[in-house]
Amino acid sequence: MANFQPIDMAIANPKPRFVNDPETNRSSRQCLLQMANYDGSHDYPYCWGFTIFRTAYDSDEAFTKAVERLNNYAKHWAYHDLARSRGREPKDPLPNQDLSSRYYSDIIEDPGLAGADVEEVGRRFDAWVKEHLNSTDKRDVPNARFRFCLMLDQQSIDAILAMPEDRETVTDNMDPPRNQRWIKLVTEEQWADRGWPKRGRLWCRAGIYEFWGMWFGVEDPDFIYEEIGWAEDPWSETDGALNFWGIPGVDW
Secondary structure, eight states: OOOOOOOOHHHHSOOOSSTTOGGGGOHHHHHHHHHHOOOSSBSOTTOBOOEEEEOOOSOHHHHHHHHHHHHHHHHHHTTTTOOOOTTSOOOOOHHHHHHHHTBOOEEEOOGGGTTOOHHHHHHHHHHHHHHHBOOSOTTOOSSGGGTEEEEEOHHHHHHHHHSOSSGGGOOTTOSSOGGGOEEEEEEEEEGGGGTOTTSOEEEEEEETTTGGGGGGSOSSHHIIIIIIOEESSTTOSSOOEEEEOOOTTOOO
């Protein structure tokens, strides 16, 4: 179970040193402020991450390596706003270090999930949310941990392990390209909730390099699912997938 100390507001929301101090409005500090707003409705305070459902059981070693690589990518993403601009003073690494240290994901391993599809994982996720979140409003959730989960089937495991160990070496010219290296992100919604009654569970093909920032951007799920995500075949009555390769022009 997650056990993290409250956010240090001196790190998340420091006093400006001068007018228009860029340090006070950095993305990493905004992420910490978002986590600091704990309302007591759940038992995962002051941290970020996902519930990961394992559905492939052929190789424990491959699964462990895949989870470790996801952890590395998540922690690397926490430093996304630390790069120094030419002619500017170095940025404070403390908010990045704090954000990185607060990444925490639960692993759900159950041989009964072997070969499970998106619908079954979605049902298990619904049950997990009911166990850990004290809320009756599906659209009013405190953070992304209760809005979607990760599904590690064999395709997802293979895609993760095909990514470089070092996130710094990821390029747009990889073979296969970045947008063919994705994992399944399963939401708590049905397409029926959005007017498509025959399409089942709403899920995303999430780019392994790109999707981490979604955790801090789901206050408005309509924006995530309808503006950033898009259907592979918008007229299909069977494919419940959206695609998320990141926001154009934004390198998370």
